[in-house]
Amino acid sequence: MAQAYTPGLKVTNRLSHRMRRVLPIAGEVKASVGDRVQARDVVAETFMPGDITPVNLSNTLSLPPADVLECMLISEGERVEIGQSLARTKGIFGLFKSEYKSKAAGTVESISNVTGQLIIRGKPLPVQVRAFLAGEVVEVIPNEGVVIEAEVSYVQGIFGIGGETYGSVRMACQQHTDELKADLIKPDMEDCVIVGGARMTGDAVRRAIEVGAAAVISGGMDDQDLRDILGYDLGVAITGSEQIGITLVITEGFGEIAMAKRTFELFSSREAADAAVNGATQIRAGVMRPEIVIPLSEEEKAREVEPEHTAGLLEVGAAVRIIRDPYFGQIGKVAGLPAELTVLNSESMARILEVECESGERVAVPRANVEMIEV
Amino acid sequence: MTKLNPDNINVILATDCGSTTTKAILIEKVDGHYRQTFRGEAPTTVEEPAADVTIGVVNAVTEVGELAGRRLVDDDGHIIRPTSNGDGCDIYISTSSAGGGLQMMVAGVVREMTAASAKRAALGAGAIVMDVIASNDRRLPHQQIQRIRELRPDMILVSGGTDGGNATKVVEIAELIAPAKPQPRFGSEYRMPLIYAGNKDAAPLVEKVFDDSVELSVVPNLRPVLERENLGPARDAIHDLFLEHVMAHAPGYNKLIEWTDAPIMPTPGAVGNILQTIAERQGINAVGVDIGGATTDVFSVFNGTFNRTVSANLGMSYSISNVCAEAAMPNILRWVHIDMDERELRNRVKNKMIRPTTIPQTLDALVFEQAIAREALRLAYKQHKEFATTLKGVQQQRTVGDTFSQELGGQTIVDNMQLDLLVGSGGVLSHAPRMQQTAAMLIDAFQPEGITMLAKDSIFMMPHLGVLSQVHPQAALEVFERDCLVYLGTCIAPKGAGKSGKPCLSYQISGGSLNESGELAFGDLKLFPLAPEETASVTLEPSRGFDVGAGAGKPLTADVKGGTVGLILDGRGRPLAPPTNAAECREAVTSWIGELDLYP
Numbered sequence: 001m002a003q004a005y006t007p008g009l010k011v012t013n014r015l016s017h018r019m020r021r022v023l024p025i026a027g028e029v030k031a032s033v034g035d036r037v038q039a040r041d042v043v044a045e046t047f048m049p050g051d052i053t054p055v056n057l058s059n060t061l062s063l064p065p066a067d068v069l070e071c072m073l074i075s076e077g078e079r080v081e082i083g084q085s086l087a088r089t090k091g092i093f094g095l096f097k098s099e100y101k102s103k104a105a106g107t108v109e110s111i112s113n114v115t116g117q118l119i120i121r122g123k124p125l126p127v128q129v130r131a132f133l134a135g136e137v138v139e140v141i142p143n144e145g146v147v148i149e150a151e152v153s154y155v156q157g158i159f160g161i162g163g164e165t166y167g168s169v170r171m172a173c174q175q176h177t178d179e180l181k182a183d184l185i186k187p188d189m190e191d192c193v194i195v196g197g198a199r200m201t202g203d204a205v206r207r208a209i210e211v212g213a214a215a216v217i218s219g220g221m222d223d224q225d226l227r228d229i230l231g232y233d234l235g236v237a238i239t240g241s242e243q244i245g246i247t248l249v250i251t252e253g254f255g256e257i258a259m260a261k262r263t264f265e266l267f268s269s270r271e272a273a274d275a276a277v278n279g280a281t282q283i284r285a286g287v288m289r290p291e292i293v294i295p296l297s298e299e300e301k302a303r304e305v306e307p308e309h310t311a312g313l314l315e316v317g318a319a320v321r322i323i324r325d326p327y328f329g330q331i332g333k334v335a336g337l338p339a340e341l342t343v344l345n346s347e348s349m350a351r352i353l354e355v356e357c358e359s360g361e362r363v364a365v366p367r368a369n370v371e372m373i374e375v
Numbered sequence: 376m377t378k379l380n381p382d383n384i385n386v387i388l389a390t391d392c393g394s395t396t397t398k399a400i401l402i403e404k405v406d407g408h409y410r411q412t413f414r415g416e417a418p419t420t421v422e423e424p425a426a427d428v429t430i431g432v433v434n435a436v437t438e439v440g441e442l443a444g445r446r447l448v449d450d451d452g453h454i455i456r457p458t459s460n461g462d463g464c465d466i467y468i469s470t471s472s473a474g475g476g477l478q479m480m481v482a483g484v485v486r487e488m489t490a491a492s493a494k495r496a497a498l499g500a501g502a503i504v505m506d507v508i509a510s511n512d513r514r515l516p517h518q519q520i521q522r523i524r525e526l527r528p529d530m531i532l533v534s535g536g537t538d539g540g541n542a543t544k545v546v547e548i549a550e551l552i553a554p555a556k557p558q559p560r561f562g563s564e565y566r567m568p569l570i571y572a573g574n575k576d577a578a579p580l581v582e583k584v585f586d587d588s589v590e591l592s593v594v595p596n597l598r599p600v601l602e603r604e605n606l607g608p609a610r611d612a613i614h615d616l617f618l619e620h621v622m623a624h625a626p627g628y629n630k631l632i633e634w635t636d637a638p639i640m641p642t643p644g645a646v647g648n649i650l651q652t653i654a655e656r657q658g659i660n661a662v663g664v665d666i667g668g669a670t671t672d673v674f675s676v677f678n679g680t681f682n683r684t685v686s687a688n689l690g691m692s693y694s695i696s697n698v699c700a701e702a703a704m705p706n707i708l709r710w711v712h713i714d715m716d717e718r719e720l721r722n723r724v725k726n727k728m729i730r731p732t733t734i735p736q737t738l739d740a741l742v743f744e745q746a747i748a749r750e751a752l753r754l755a756y757k758q759h760k761e762f763a764t765t766l767k768g769v770q771q772q773r774t775v776g777d778t779f780s781q782e783l784g785g786q787t788i789v790d791n792m793q794l795d796l797l798v799g800s801g802g803v804l805s806h807a808p809r810m811q812q813t814a815a816m817l818i819d820a821f822q823p824e825g826i827t828m829l830a831k832d833s834i835f836m837m838p839h840l841g842v843l844s845q846v847h848p849q850a851a852l853e854v855f856e857r858d859c860l861v862y863l864g865t866c867i868a869p870k871g872a873g874k875s876g877k878p879c880l881s882y883q884i885s886g887g888s889l890n891e892s893g894e895l896a897f898g899d900l901k902l903f904p905l906a907p908e909e910t911a912s913v914t915l916e917p918s919r920g921f922d923v924g925a926g927a928g929k930p931l932t933a934d935v936k937g938g939t940v941g942l943i944l945d946g947r948g949r950p951l952a953p954p955t956n957a958a959e960c961r962e963a964v965t966s967w968i969g970e971l972d973l974y975p
Contacts, residue, residue: 159729223718223725323730325736
């Protein structure tokens with residue numbers, strides 16, 4: 001292989017972050033270069049063509065399609081209201097006329113003399129894009145949206161559900177290894193982004209929904225709890241559109257796993273700051289991870305810049321996390337990188353590395369089963 | 376693209392640009408025969424930051440070049456052609472499934488007839504079918520329109536009506552699609568390609584319905600009469616539009632299209648090609664499966680009829696969680712012989728989904744993953760059987776003799792008793808530490824009946840050979856037969872059900888290193904070593920109610936080929952149903968594992 005690498009997730013205290021915020025179809029951009037925008041500001045807006053109601057007048061009025069046009073009381077392009085008569089048959093000697101009254105409001109888009117089908121297009125549907133990242137507009141993409149830039153603390157999670165939401169950061173756990181239980185969720189956490197430590201329990205999530213929290217972030221969660229919360233077994237990791245009244249982000253994985261200490265400390269240092277959270281995850285081509293963006297205040301920006309942490313190459317001494325059983329979740333340093341293929345307990349042949357875990361234990365794991373982490 | 380005399384082609388370079396990995400192989404003429412000699416791979420570079428597929432291609436090709444001691448890429452990063460002084464290649468070809476492959480929406484008038492034919496055409500061309508819209512798909516028109524608006528396919532195929540038949544219904548379908556204004560997946564820089572392959576009389580009316588927002592191509596009807604499909608023109612149009620529109624908008628593909636000496640094909644379309652060619656040449660019925668991380672493709676050729684299905688959400692990494700959701704945990708755990716905690720397993724499955732590149736390190740992780748693979752394959756094959764049917768809506772002439780066999784149209788043409796060759800490919804099958812594990816997964820999931828050869832695609836070379844068969848069929852066939860398949864052996868499985876422990880088959884085996892005879896009890900498995908180059912003659916006498924291919928209770932003599940696993944006698948009955956009682960199931964599975972020596 002040309003280059004083997006293990007992509008990690010970004011967790012950084014300070015980052016000059018740019019985000020493209022664009023509409024799915026062309027529309028109007030509501031901000032200009034140089035504007036300062038807040039997370040909830042609408043930066044672009046458009047109207048999608050409205051919903052369509054097809055009506056087969058030929059069937060409804062028992063007419064041959066070719067005769068539909070002459071029975072129409074309205075023409076293409078006209079506006080119609082619910083209950084308005086749209087078509088009336090001639091009847092027999094002027095008697096026994098049948099009529100069709102509209103069940104939808106909108107504009108008549110087309111009347112077909114081939115199928116006798118009438119198409120009514122409803123009111124245009126507004127589509128808005130909010131800034132999400134509070135900062136400065138640095139570029140306007142005409143008819144599409146904007147690029148916003150800001151100095152932020154930035155955390156990528158591994159998996160999330162629910163869409164974009166906003167709130168101030170509230171720490172619910174004392175330690176990164178503490179489980180986030182229901183009794184740690186207080187009523188004054190309404191509209192907050194609650195940060196836990198290790199696994200978030202199902203009860204804690206239900207309690208957070210009850211108090212009206214915006215989001216819950218923690219190290220892990222049980223799949224069984226996720227299923228109970230969603231009401232179904234999540235099959236494919238394409239999320240973001242769930243409507244469960246809250247956005248959830250796990251930073252490490254499923255099961256009993258503590259949030260990385262550095263991530264926990266980052267959240268602690270930004271307690272009470274406004275955060276924007278997006279749980280949308282897509283683990284396919286064009287991978288998308290959930291993200292938490294916390295803009296820095298002017299005062300924080302003035303502080304000395306801490307050197308950027310980067311996940312470097314896989315080499316002896318590099319910090320890694322094991323991401324598969326039997327050592328799932330353990331953190332350590334690479335202690336050896338034997339070049340030759342090794343037979344695993346499963347009898348598979350794989351290139352391995354040796355990891356010296358935080359506990360002092362030295363274990364051998366396949367290279368595919370670790371990810372580089374920033375320390 | 377240059378035209379070369381096939382006789383002058385000695386070195387062939389082929390790549391397959393997958394979603395995650397670009398695989399390159401080198402085929403060379405050795406002692407007058409084409410052989411696959413070297414292979415290399417590199418991460419695919421369609422996504423940011425590289426966003427140019429040719430970088431991954433050059434990396435993979437460079438690796439092949441280094442292994443072969445042959446310079447294949449020049450200093451400007453171009454593939455050297457033709458060969459000179461031991462460098463370069465004579466032709467370069469490629470397939471692609473990067474960026475999620477070709478995604479299509481299809482529409483037809485009647486779901487079981489023209490819509491099913493349209494789906495077959497799209498699948499046969501190598502597409503993933505995102506949805507099928509039909510007049511009778513049980514959705515209301517506004518729901519259909521909503522669905523069309525939500526989808527962002529690469530192209531749309533519309534069919535409906537037989538030539539000269541009713542035009543109204545297919546125009547109605549067009550009238551639903553046109554105002555929905557479907558958007559193409561790769562942004563708004565090009566118009567949505569739409570192929571019309573329905574009633575030819577309705578073509579001018581359909582043309583009128585669509586405005587300039589779509590790129591309409593009209594091709595001959597794919598179901599000109601109810602009794603016959605004509606899928607070729609629609610498939611060709613799909614391939615052309617795939618190149619012209621979809622690929623041309625994917626990063627770097629413009630360059631790649633210029634490099635290749637034959638049109639780039641969607642990967643599954645190429646696999647279908649080679650399987651069809653082989654089945655035709657050898658006069659056999661064959662099934663091929665490719666189980667990937669996100670999808671499982673099943674290909675079949677029965678009596679010359681080719682079918683392909685893609686189970687879009689059955690796979691071993693990205694889609695592993697969906698396999699568990701669809702199959703349900705008890706069905707997966709019935710293949711497991713060791714204690715496992717369900718809560719822990721559920722978390723493991725999700726962790727594999729969110730970090731798809733990990734591999735099983737422990738034995739129990741491997742056992743569990745192979746159990747999931749059995750269920751993913753079983754579900755994919757079930758979907759395939761439901762899809763690969765005789766044409767529906769065909770009028771049938773019946774005689775008095777048919778009174779008791781009222782066969783309807785729409786019966787599956789997949790007949791496991793007629794199956795001669797079952798080929799598996801994809802990570803979990805190709806990389807299983809023991810060959811017996813691959814054989815066992817194939818048998819448990821596909822449940823072949825009678826006598827069936829089992830093989831695996833050694834390094835997933837079928838896509839390369841599929842596109843090669845278009846330009847140099849002889850080279851493709853030679854490599855397929857010599858290097859592509861690893862023969863695992865033959866499975867003999869009597870069809871029927873009986874009482875556990877009672878004999879279901881008497882057998883005599885002679886040939887190779889074998890001279891065996893005996894009885895096979897219902898519920899048992901037996902493995903006899905028979906090397907890849909060996910063949911044996913078997914005489915089989917099934918018990919009453921059991922069938923090995925000659926009819927219930929009728930004896931059969933045949934020659935069978937060996938393989939890396941050998942000859943497997945499977946007396947577990949068909950359909951295969953492990954005991955429902957958990958303890959009995961565990962006991963049975965443990966004995967099967969022991970007999971086949973599946974795990975340490």
